[in-house]
Amino acid sequence: MKNSTGNVPGLALIMVGQGRDSQTYVRKKLGACEEAGIQSKISTLPENCTEDQVLNALSCFHEDPSIHGILVQLPLPQHLDEGKILNSVHLEKDVDGFHPINMGNLAMWGREPLFLPCTPKGCIELLIRSGVEISGKKAVVIGRSNIVGLPMSLLLQRHHAIVSVVHAFTRNPEQITREADIVVAAAGVPNLVRGSWLKPGAVVLDVGTNPVKDPSCEYGHRLIGDVCYEEASRVASAITPVPGGVGPVTVAMLLLNTLESAKRAYNFT
Amino acid sequence: MKNSTGNVPGLALIMVGQGRDSQTYVRKKLGACEEAGIQSKISTLPENCTEDQVLNALSCFHEDPSIHGILVQLPLPQHLDEGKILNSVHLEKDVDGFHPINMGNLAMWGREPLFLPCTPKGCIELLIRSGVEISGKKAVVIGRSNIVGLPMSLLLQRHHAIVSVVHAFTRNPEQITREADIVVAAAGVPNLVRGSWLKPGAVVLDVGTNPVKDPSCEYGHRLIGDVCYEEASRVASAITPVPGGVGPVTVAMLLLNTLESAKRAYNFT
Numbered sequence: 001m002k003n004s005t006g007n008v009p010g011l012a013l014i015m016v017g018q019g020r021d022s023q024t025y026v027r028k029k030l031g032a033c034e035e036a037g038i039q040s041k042i043s044t045l046p047e048n049c050t051e052d053q054v055l056n057a058l059s060c061f062h063e064d065p066s067i068h069g070i071l072v073q074l075p076l077p078q079h080l081d082e083g084k085i086l087n088s089v090h091l092e093k094d095v096d097g098f099h100p101i102n103m104g105n106l107a108m109w110g111r112e113p114l115f116l117p118c119t120p121k122g123c124i125e126l127l128i129r130s131g132v133e134i135s136g137k138k139a140v141v142i143g144r145s146n147i148v149g150l151p152m153s154l155l156l157q158r159h160h161a162i163v164s165v166v167h168a169f170t171r172n173p174e175q176i177t178r179e180a181d182i183v184v185a186a187a188g189v190p191n192l193v194r195g196s197w198l199k200p201g202a203v204v205l206d207v208g209t210n211p212v213k214d215p216s217c218e219y220g221h222r223l224i225g226d227v228c229y230e231e232a233s234r235v236a237s238a239i240t241p242v243p244g245g246v247g248p249v250t251v252a253m254l255l256l257n258t259l260e261s262a263k264r265a266y267n268f269t
Numbered sequence: 270m271k272n273s274t275g276n277v278p279g280l281a282l283i284m285v286g287q288g289r290d291s292q293t294y295v296r297k298k299l300g301a302c303e304e305a306g307i308q309s310k311i312s313t314l315p316e317n318c319t320e321d322q323v324l325n326a327l328s329c330f331h332e333d334p335s336i337h338g339i340l341v342q343l344p345l346p347q348h349l350d351e352g353k354i355l356n357s358v359h360l361e362k363d364v365d366g367f368h369p370i371n372m373g374n375l376a377m378w379g380r381e382p383l384f385l386p387c388t389p390k391g392c393i394e395l396l397i398r399s400g401v402e403i404s405g406k407k408a409v410v411i412g413r414s415n416i417v418g419l420p421m422s423l424l425l426q427r428h429h430a431i432v433s434v435v436h437a438f439t440r441n442p443e444q445i446t447r448e449a450d451i452v453v454a455a456a457g458v459p460n461l462v463r464g465s466w467l468k469p470g471a472v473v474l475d476v477g478t479n480p481v482k483d484p485s486c487e488y489g490h491r492l493i494g495d496v497c498y499e500e501a502s503r504v505a506s507a508i509t510p511v512p513g514g515v516g517p518v519t520v521a522m523l524l525l526n527t528l529e530s531a532k533r534a535y536n537f538t
Contacts, residue, residue, distance in 0.1 A: 083380055100373030100380060107376050107423070108369060108415045111352055136438045144426065146377045154376070157413065157434060162445065164433040165426060169405045176431065 001259075001268055002037070009262035010039040011095070011254070012061040015073045016054060016080065017047035020219070021211065022073050029071070032251045038258055039066060047077055054085050062090050068265050069095030069258035074147065092264070095257040097121075098146065107154050115257050120152040122249035123184060123205045124159065130238060132182065132203050135160035140180035142166045142173065142226065143187035148207050152184050173197075185226035195231030204232055204239040207246050270528075270537055271306070278531035279308040280364070280523070281330040284342045285323060285349065286316035289488070290480065291342050298340070301520045307527055308335065316346055323354055331359050337534050338364030338527035343416065361533070364526040366390075367415065376423050384526050389421040391518035392453060392474045393428065399507060401451065401472050404429035409449035411435045411442065411495065412456040417476050421453050442466075454495035464500030473501055473508040476515050 002008050011033055015026050026042065033040040041064075043057040054072070061070045070093045076082050086098045094102055097117035105111040127134055139161040143149035149165065156163045161182065166173045177183055177197045185193050186207035198204065208226025225242030233239050240246050263269065271277050280302055284295050295311070302309040310333075312326040323341070330339045339362045345351050355367045363371055366386035374380040396403055408430040412418035418434065425432045430451065435442045446452055446466045454462050455476035467473065477495025494511030502508050509515050532538065 100370050100377060102373070103376050104369030104371070104373030107372050107419055109413070109419070110415070111369060136440055144378070146379070150376055150378070157436075160436070160438040162433065162435060162439045164431065166431060167426075167429070169429040170431045171405055 001262065001266070005266045005268055007066075007262070007266055008037055008039050009069070009255075009258045010041065010064075010067040011069045011071065011258045012064070012067045013040065013042045013071050013073060014045070014054065014057050014061075015042065016045045016049060016076055019075075021209075022075075024219075026073055028247075028251055029254060032255055033258075036255050038255055041067065048079075051080055051085065054080060055088055058085070058088055062093065065265075067093065068261040069093055069254075071096050071254070093261065095254060095261055097151065097257070103146075103151065103154075106151060106158070115261070116155065116253075117147065117151040118253040118257065119148045119186075119207060119246060119250045120155045121257075122246055122253045123152060123207070124155055125253065126205065126240065126246070126249055127182065127203065130203075132238070134182065137161050137181040138179055139163045139182040139184065140166055140177045141184045141186065142177065142193065143185070143207075145186065145188075148186040149184075152186065152207075156182070156184075183227075187226050189226055190224050191226070191228040193227040193232060195228065195235045198232055198235040200235055201237040202235070204236045205246060206240050206242050208242060209247065270531065270535070274535045274537055276335075276531070276535055277306055277308050278338070278527045279310065279333075279336040280338045280340065280527045281333070281336045282309065282311045282340050282342060283314070283323065283326050283330075284311065285314045285318060285345055288344075290478075291344075293488075295342055297516075297520055298523060301524055302527075305524050307524055310336065317348075320349055320353065323349060324357055327354070327357055331362065334534075336362065337530040338362055338523075340365050340523070362530065364523060364530055366420065366526070372415075372420065372423075375420060375427070384530070385424065385522075386416065386420040387522040387526065388417045388455075388476060388515060388519045389424045390526075391515055391522045392421060392476070393424055394522065395474065395509065395515070395518055396451065396472065399472075401507065403451065406430050406450040407448055408432045408451040408453065409435055409446045410453045410455065411446065411462065412454070412476075414455065414457075417455040418453075421455065421476075425451070425453075456495050458495055459493050460495070460497040462496040462501060464497065464504045467501055467504040469504055470506040471504070473505045474515060475509050475511050477511060478516065 061067045097115040102113045105113040139156045141153045144167045153163045174197045182203050184205045190210040206225035206227040209223045211221040214222040223243050330336045366384040371382040374382040408425045410422045413436045422432045443466045453474045459479040475494035475496040478492045480490040483491040
């Protein structure tokens with residue numbers, strides 16, 4: 001693309017505050033951009049900034065023709081209206097796919113969202129590249145966040161899985177999960193899914209990234225998943241580790257969404 | 270509202286072609302409006318009309334301040350782009366709730382759609398008024414249409430049911446359905462759900478309206494549901510009949526959405 005059009009894709013990040021996790025994620029995303037030859041810009045705002053400051057940062061990136069994707073690093077501080085801010089991201093730069101129009105088009109048959117949310121897109125990519133059949137299979141999604149659980153269940157349905165969504169109000173999550181051919185754990189509860197929750201041969205995608213204290217690690221903590229890997233790996237036919245599983249694929253999908261957006265912008269096919 | 274503001278709610282219908290079912294539904298909706306004191310207007314277009322003609326009809330109703338809800342009677346003839354037309358209905362008059370923003374806001378946590386699609390809204394209303402607990406219960410939705418199956422599954426999730434969606438790619442729909450406390454049948458397949466598909470005591474909502482030939486009936490056909498009523502009624506603890514079950518409640522919800530929209534327009538609480 002650079003050779004043909006003289007342009008490279010551009011990704012803008014907006015980060016509010018100095019949350020340790022957010023910093024780590026942003027660093028990874030910026031590093032990945034550099035490695036892939038994608039230009040990146042970042043706007044960092046103080047923890048106590050106003051909504052207008054965030055919307056102004058958004059406006060700048062909306063008007064910047066060298067930016068093809070904008071990402072607001074979540075979670076935002078409590079005093080900011082996350083819904084209002086995400087709704088303000090222009091559709092054609094919404095590489096996170098969190099705008100309600102994108103989500104509605106993902107949910108509805110015969111519609112095409114401009115962008116698929118990165119983590120669910122990455123999970124489907126992992127399944128397909130690993131030769132896991134999705135169509136007609138029973139899938140259980142544990143958790144129903146707007147960022148992962150919800151779009152994951154919608155995307156699995158698009159691929160013709162029979163999807164059940166398990167959440168905090170589920171009395172027997174273990175029993176329901178044990179029927180699944182494909183399990184996506186995205187509840188944010190460390191080691192929630194034990195070996196006994198799985199049907200032998202199930203395929204397990206662990207989206208959990210839960211920090212637990214560990215003084216022996218560089219930042220004083222390490223990440224563990226929603227799945228008890230040691231137990232689950234003995235029952236599952238395939239399983240993603242944490243860290244190093246779904247996480248890097250999510251970042252790769254963000255780059256892919258940005259590239260696709262740039263191609264659209266430059267009419268480059 | 271009429272006494273306080275001097276205004277009544279107004280509903281506009283756009284009907285393309287002369288499909289027998291569509292005519293029946295439209296007649297019922299117009300009759301219900303009259304009964305409830307809601308003003309109604311109808312724009313009928315020929316089967317072979319252009320997309321622009323439909324969009325023009327929409328524009329007129331968008332500009333008409335006496336109209337608070339606009340409904341495009343579905344299905345539209347094949348040559349018209351249903352997605353494009355439904356996307357053109359202004360959000361604040363989208364009483365059918367079929368716009369992707371409405372659907373996205375229905376799907377996402379912490380968001381509120383302006384309107385809930387009428388059939389799913391009616392089904393929830395039936396459950397609540399009948400004292401059926403939804404939270405924590407297993408619900409199976411059979412079918413995944415944009416009009417019923419999809420919003421139904423999203424709305425049941427909002428009420429904290431554990432939802433599974435069964436569709437044409439499901440190898441064992443009977444087995445999955447048999448685990449459900451609440452079954453919503455919206456597949457458009459006459460008598461699909463037999464008594465053996467149901468857990469004893471399950472609550473069954475039959476959204477199917479399938480015409481079958483019957484020369485003894487006024488129009489030469491009668492409507493039957495997706496559920497084999499005779500068998501199912503012996504197993505279920507509660508079941509809606511077809512006709513006369515979900516259908517009239519759907520029409521009532523359309524009137525309610527129109528009323529809510531008018532209240533919003535006139536700032537009347």
